[in-house]
Amino acid sequence: MNEQIKRGSINMIGPRVKALLLEADASFLITDEKVAYVQDNHPASHAFLILSQAGYSKIPVLDQDNKFKGFISLNHLTKAMFTVDGIDPDRLSEVCVADLMDQDAEILVLPLDIEDILHELVDHPFLPVVDEAGYFKGIVTRREVLKAVNHLMHSLEQRYELIQIEEEAPQLLAWLQEAQEKEKEQ
Ligand code: AMP
Numbered sequence: 001m002n003e004q005i006k007r008g009s010i011n012m013i014g015p016r017v018k019a020l021l022l023e024a025d026a027s028f029l030i031t032d033e034k035v036a037y038v039q040d041n042h043p044a045s046h047a048f049l050i051l052s053q054a055g056y057s058k059i060p061v062l063d064q065d066n067k068f069k070g071f072i073s074l075n076h077l078t079k080a081m082f083t084v085d086g087i088d089p090d091r092l093s094e095v096c097v098a099d100l101m102d103q104d105a106e107i108l109v110l111p112l113d114i115e116d117i118l119h120e121l122v123d124h125p126f127l128p129v130v131d132e133a134g135y136f137k138g139i140v141t142r143r144e145v146l147k148a149v150n151h152l153m154h155s156l157e158q159r160y161e162l163i164q165i166e167e168e169a170p171q172l173l174a175w176l177q178e179a180q181e182k183e184k185e186q
Contacts, residue, residue: 012115013114013115013118016160017152017156018114020151020152020155020156020159021114021148021149021151021152022114022148023148023151023155024147024148024151025144025147025148027112028112028117028140028141028144028145028148029112029129029137029138029139029140030138030139030140030141030144031137031138032066032136032137032138034138035059035060035136035138035139036050036051036053036054036056036059037050037059037060037061037062037136038050038059038060038061038062038072038097039061039062039063039064039097040061040062040063040069040070040096040097040098040101041063041064041096041097041098042096042097043092043093043094043095043096043097044072044076044077044080044092044093044095044096044097044099044100045089045092045093046097047059047061047072047077047092047097047100048074048077048089048092051072051073051074051077057073057074057075058071058072058073058074058075058125059071059072059073060128060136060139061097061098061101062136065135066135066136067130067133067134067135067136068105068107068128068130068134068135068136069098069101069103070101070102070103070104070105071101071102071105072097072100072101072102073102076100076101076102077092077100079100080092080095080100105128106120106124106127107127107128107129107130108120108127108128108129108130108140109129109130109131109132110129110130110131110132110137112129112140117140117145118145121140121141121142121145125141125142126139126140126141126142127139127140
């Protein structure tokens with residue numbers, strides 16, 4: 001089953017950091033028309049072709065209505081080719097993508113939330129993005145997010161004067177804690 005990701009509001013990214021993160025690209029989304037994918041009812045040999053041509057080891061699987069269904073990887077296809085006597089590539093013509101794909105996928109649902117993206121990309125090199133009805137809208141990749149983090153790292157101290165709260169401004173820490181308490185109560 002695909003699992004929609006949702007989190008609470010503790011330890012939120014501050015508004016200025018968030019603004020810098022989103023400055024270069026407000027969504028991180030690689031839209032569906034730029035994504036290499038395969039259809040679940042296609043033969044596995046077709047997935048092999050697409051994966052080899054795109055140069056990726058794993059791509060999304062969609063159904064005929066463009067709804068996200070899971071992932072297919074080179075690993076799935078290699079396993080399917082194994083026989084007791086060795087490797088038989090013809091076996092990929094005998095099964096379809098749906099027989100081999102991984103349906104246990106984390107998905108992101110529009111509108112995208114940067115907190116969810118950052119948490120989930122720790123464990124996944126990319127995540128599929130769908131709308132509320134499950135239609136595939138694209139992917140978010142580590143590369144796109146790292147570009148934004150790079151921008152943040154280089155611009156933060158050029159744009160803001162940072163004060164170390166614990167050592168130099170304890171009153172700011174108290175103010176921050178108070179603000180967080182108020183936010184939790186709302
Ligand atoms: P990256 O962070 O760009 O290295 O991408 C991480 C992973 O996301 C790749 O290894 C692919 O599995 C997947 N990916 C990235 N871009 C695409 C794309 N345009 N189409 C399909 N899959 C992609």
